[in-house]
Amino acid sequence: MWLQKLSLLNFKNYEEAELAFSETVNVFTGDNGAGKTNLLDAIHYLSLCKSYFNPIDSQQIQQGADFFMLQGVFDKEGINEVIACSLKKNQKKQFKRNKKEYQRLADHIGMFPLVMVSPYDVSIIIEGSEERRRFIDNVISQTDNNYLDELIAYNKSLTSRNVLLKKIAETGRYDPLLLEVYDEQLIASGNKIFEKRSAFMEEFLPVFNKHYEYLTEEAEKVELLYESQLLKDQFEELLKRSAERDRVLERTTSGIHKDDLVFSIHGLPMKKFGSQGQQKSFLIALKLAQYSFLQQKKGYKPLLLLDDIFDKLDDKRIRKLMQMVSEDDFGQIFITDTTRSRVERIFTSINVSIRIFEVEKGTVK
The missing domain is CATH 1.20.1050.90 (RecF/RecN/SMC, N-terminal domain)
Incomplete structure (x- = not known):
């Protein structure tokens, strides 16, 4: 299972964005506050029906907008699955799979499994x-x-x-x-x-x-x-x-x-x-x-989201971790980091190709 495309509309600091991903390693680089983590959170939303960081759905709507929309195209064992989430202010959150709305969000949990690793996890x-x-x-x-x-x-x-x-x-x-x-x-x-x-x-x-x-x-x-x-x-x-x-x-x-x-x-x-x-x-x-x-x-590989994990780890542990997650046991990976050159150096040293997205103030290139 992997995420082919992600579309965002009025989500957090994104007015609009559309991204096409690599089946293996995808990296979001840019300054702190640019919106790298928000992209991971959008993916988390599509998998688990909620934000990883903030339980209040209405606070995910971009300032000045009345709604947000997210859409992801997943490849699940060769079949395309379109997952869409939308929320209008003061209305109930809508969640759809292939244009059919869920009656219970609980029925979606586990369909597209995901693991997020974030600095916020220290609360555990x-x-x-x-x-x-x-x-x-x-x-x-x-x-x-x-x-x-x-x-x-x-x-x-x-x-x-x-x-x-x-x-x-x-x-x-x-x-x-x-x-x-x-x-x-x-x-x-x-x-x-x-x-x-x-x-x-x-x-x-x-x-x-x-x-x-x-x-x-x-x-x-x-x-x-x-x-x-x-x-x-x-x-x-x-x-x-x-x-x-x-x-x-x-x-x-x-x-x-x-x-x-x-x-x-x-x-x-x-x-x-x-x-x-x-x-x-x-x-x-x-x-x-x-x-x-x-x-x-x-029976299939979940998505792995690694948010700003290079901080507070020595080079040896970073290299071992990247080596581990880049092997066949792991599937599609999304990583955020402030330093593009560091990510390129790490993955070049273990001979793994990556797709890099540069994020700047809610825009992606």
Whole structure:
């Protein structure tokens, strides 16, 4: 699978642009703020129905315009697929595949799998557990539509249960029957999500370790662990035990919405003891493992988007990374960098041809 063409209209800092891509490596070069990352985000939109950087769709519309439109022509096993996304101010987002509108955006997720590596990914290491759960959910959702449905159902039940707990605290009226209904819904979806996350981590870990060892030449020992309350106790028991605490705190304190990933280096927390270079290598290995997992599950190669990844990596690691992603295991790649000569030097040294697009203030040549 690969993206042949991309068209943008009133998207972020682009009034209009049309690009035709190489099946292998495509590079966007230009100054900071020129709009390189916005091109990657447009591709992300077409694959996953949303921006990688900003959850508010209306903020993607170019200043002064009333709408934005994106269109991509994908080659999927020799068949052309036209994906279009449009949004008018104060209206619902439209998403179409071959001119037919989706009733549910969730049905599009995973059709055109994609992995994005960005400086923003450091939030997976330094921010709270929600970022790490989002990473797991993003990977599994692209390979399993049922997982996404269970996740939506779980979050809906969780919200309803929390609203009820607040109501009980405000009114003093306890409704055990309604609480029991929400508990049953949480348990049904939560157990399925936990099983899928556990199975995913079992497959994912060896792949992650392989990529990290390759990138760093086994110079550092890192560890990645899945943490969940359900590893030790049944969900039903957890909810019973925390019932009183939940009523006091007015929120649900047990469940898979508390799951986390623990990252460590030489037995110490990566967040505190990993250097910027080590953290970046860890994140790249995490994303390359995501790529390998998606490829294995889908049976074809996802798109790989690398945003400004040369910063904070030494030349040795950059060369190893580019060598790895330019081999047959990887498909179409999109890269952004401020320095054209650096990109040309790297790819010349590993004998890989690239297509370069120069970006300047929302125009591409």
